[in-house]
Amino acid sequence: MLTERQLLLLQLLVNDYIISAEPVGSRSISKREDVHYSPATIRNDLADLEEMGYLEKTHLSSGRVPSEKGYRFYVDHLLSPEILSQNELGTIREAFRRKFSETDDLIHVTARVLSEFTNYTAIMLGPELLDMRLKHLELVKLSESQGVMIIVTDTGHVENRTVSFPELIKAEDVEKIINILNDKLNMVPLYQLQARLDTEVRAVLKKNIADYQRVMALLKDGLSISDPNRIFYSGKSNILEQPEFRDINKVIALLNVFESNDLVRELMDMPSGGLHIRIGRENKLNGIEDCSLITTTYSAGDDHLGTVAVIGPKRMAYPRVVTMIDLIAKLLTKSLSKEKSE
Incomplete structure (x- = not known):
């Protein structure tokens, strides 16, 4: 059972690490205006969080980074979805207002918007033929x-x-x-x-x-069906720009997954309904150990059509991606339901 102070420190450390990609030390946390604990108190709590498995120390500095257990706790208990600006909301909604001649065009636009506003890779399973x-x-x-x-x-x-x-x-x-x-x-x-x-x-x-x-x-x-389930990507290179993927072996492993439709379908095989987050080794697929995957589904009326996903590093900006993927999946569903009724 974590104390209120430990909960706050874990949340702050994960948030800081998401932004900086650099190990976070007790001193940097103590300098925050919203933190009123001494560096020593913070250092002791961070050591306890490390001992409990929520944090890890890197050999590069005395700072700490979240472990997969820490990310999972953060996502399950501490995550607050980001509130988008009115400009962002307007731009996203405008992308879905025009009339699309084909469903695939709408899905391509959805993937593009999602990748642009998250700076990660968007993957979409198209309507199942x-x-x-x-x-x-x-x-x-x-x-x-x-x-x-x-x-x-x-x-x-x-x-x-x-x-x-x-x-x-x-x-x-x-x-x-x-x-x-x-x-x-x-x-x-x-x-x-x-x-x-x-x-x-x-x-x-x-x-x-x-x-x-x-x-x-x-x-x-x-009338033959060669591929009953199409896969759409946008922003494949985005994830490769993350600091975690400076290692060429990690890049090759990830690209090998993207090149295999069967592996991507296996990766995106989530329980039906709702939003799902898999972190690191929870994905159980070689090449994805350093990634997190967030998925949800989209529909047309009562008919489930496909899956929307964002893949990024474990150091993903979870609050922003959760907000984006939920909003965009709802806008896609609204557009498809409208087209179906016309």
Whole structure:
């Protein structure tokens, strides 16, 4: 059980270390106007906090830095979310006011705003295609043999996929195919589309389209799902500018994680609902031991769509990031819910 003085000193030390990235000594804390304890009293309490595992001494100075246990206690019991300025709030909200033609554009903007206002790396898991349903489909012929399939989902997500048309297919046949697909596949989950082509579409195509077998091949190729969960980044280089990442081996390990979609999904696999913070080795992934990760989710109406995350050093500005990620996830949810209702 920590005393009130120890709680205050731990909070002040973590806050100072977040700002300076330099070990904090008892003398520097005693010089603060809001601290009225002697350097000796502070030194004794810091020694006790170190003995209890909340602080660590570095070999570089007599000052102390928070341990992972100290950061965890700070996040769970001492953290007060930062209050943003009116200018910051206005700039952030303005970024979400314009109309976005595609959900991916909105997600890209969200990641960019989050990385710019935290100075860390923003990671976003895009809407999960497996949870989406087909709202509308278009086939546009660009040449005799090439065209594009436009897929619009119930969440507002739009994908354009290049497809190969059978030679000499008529414009009226293309129109028939579009009508058949939108009639038979409307609001079908994307992961079921290929199976529904065989059970719902094949017989109708065979009756109405001469070269239906090649059309079926076109459709199966165009409606395949290769990556059901997209990952968006912004500010990858931000974290590399932190003092903790002057070690090239740490940089390489972190970049290796960023290059693997499977590892990033594993990293961001948090319990559903709410805001979650993992510190250092709590992430249980090689290359992330010196990082903290804060995540929350975003939705459209009642539909969970994806995850918003910020990754930074363990010496992360937790009060600011918690405020930013919560605000931006709510603005993203509001924008997506509005688009879905329109």
